[in-house]
Amino acid sequence: MSFWDHLExxxxxxxxxILYVCLAAVVCFxxxxxxxxxxxxxxxxxxxxxxxxxxxxxxxxxxxxxxxQFFVHLKVACLVGLVLVFPLVIWEIWKFIAPALYEKEKKxxxxxxxxxxxxxxLGVACxxxxxxxxxxxxxxxxxxxxxxxxxxxxxxxxSLFISMVFMIGLVFEFPxxxxxxxxxxxxxxxxxxxxxxxxxxxxxxxxxxxTPADPLSMFVLAIPLYGLYEFSITQCKNPxxxxxxxxx
Numbered sequence: 423m424s425f426w427d428h429l430e431x432x433x434x435x436x437x438x439x440i441l442y443v444c445l446a447a448v449v450c451f452x453x454x455x456x457x458x459x460x461x462x463x464x465x466x467x468x469x470x471x472x473x474x475x476x477x478x479x480x481x482x483x484x485x486x487x488x489x490x491q492f493f494v495h496l497k498v499a500c501l502v503g504l505v506l507v508f509p510l511v512i513w514e515i516w517k518f519i520a521p522a523l524y525e526k527e528k529k530x531x532x533x534x535x536x537x538x539x540x541x542x543x544l545g546v547a548c549x550x551x552x553x554x555x556x557x558x559x560x561x562x563x564x565x566x567x568x569x570x571x572x573x574x575x576x577x578x579x580x581s582l583f584i585s586m587v588f589m590i591g592l593v594f595e596f597p598x599x600x601x602x603x604x605x606x607x608x609x610x611x612x613x614x615x616x617x618x619x620x621x622x623x624x625x626x627x628x629x630x631x632x633t634p635a636d637p638l639s640m641f642v643l644a645i646p647l648y649g650l651y652e653f654s655i656t657q658c659k660n661p662x663x664x665x666x667x668x669x670x
Contacts, residue, residue: 435518439511446503454495457502461583464554471555479559485576494580501588505546509539530605537657538598545594546587548646554586556642593628593647597654604658611658614651621651 450457463469465481472479485491504511516535520528562572603609614621629644 431518435514439514442507442510442514443500443504446507447499448503450502450506451495451499457498458495461498461502461580464550464583465558465579469555471551472559477559477563479555479562481558481562481574481579483576483579484573487577490577494576498580501584505588505591508542512539531602534598534602537601538595541594541598542591545591548594549587549590553590553643553646554583557582557586590643594650596650597657600654601657601659609658611655614655614658618651622648625651 462483465479465483467479469479471477512535516532519531523531562574565572600609600614604611625644625647626640629640629647
């Protein structure tokens with residue numbers, strides 16, 4: 423295929439991926455009450471983690487912008503739509519890449535794409551059920567003085583929700599990347615084990631960038647992120663391609 427033929431295929435891939443997200447976003451937009459019931463549930467005092475740990479969280483959201491609620495509705499619908507159709511987007515990317523790979527390479531990358539979808543949803547669940555509630559509990563009960571009352575803006579909550587849920591889902595893709603790189607001989611278990619200390623520092627920095635700048639939420643996120651690093655070591659396997667080429 424020529425460059426322009428590849429570009430045409432890429433255009434189709436992008437168009438279908440965006441179409442999936444848009445269709446899912448339209449469905450989510452029409453199910454406003456259900457969608458925001460899910461989005462606001464971690465801010466509810468009846469959230470299961472708060473009841474289990476006997477935490478007191480009372481989040482009363484306010485809106486100070488005339489058009490903010492509509493655009494928040496639109497943004498959240500698009501985000502939730504992307505989360506719902508993420509496997510379809512991954513499938514479209516796979517179909518675009520697959521023709522350029524040899525059969526041996528296809529087996530390697532296909533498994534990584536399946537793992538990527540599973541890890542993405544695990545990351546979303548981790549952010550939604552654990553990291554976000556811990557952050558909310560800390561910030562809502564933190565005060566610099568008795569005369570200061572926390573009044574959380576709607577946009578502020580949605581920004582925290584996106585960073586804690588969607589971004590953590592993306593970060594959870596790390597083991598699938600390592601699995602592919604190890605099969606191609608780029609990284610090995612020995613390399614990952616050698617740089618464990620460096621990885622721990624990088625994880626702390628990454629956790630600080632994703633979460634607001636407080637030690638509690640940073641370490642709450644750092645624990646599963648470092649667990650991902652250790653899990654990535656178990657995903658490292660011998661470089662199949664080099665081994666099979668030597669045998670031939």
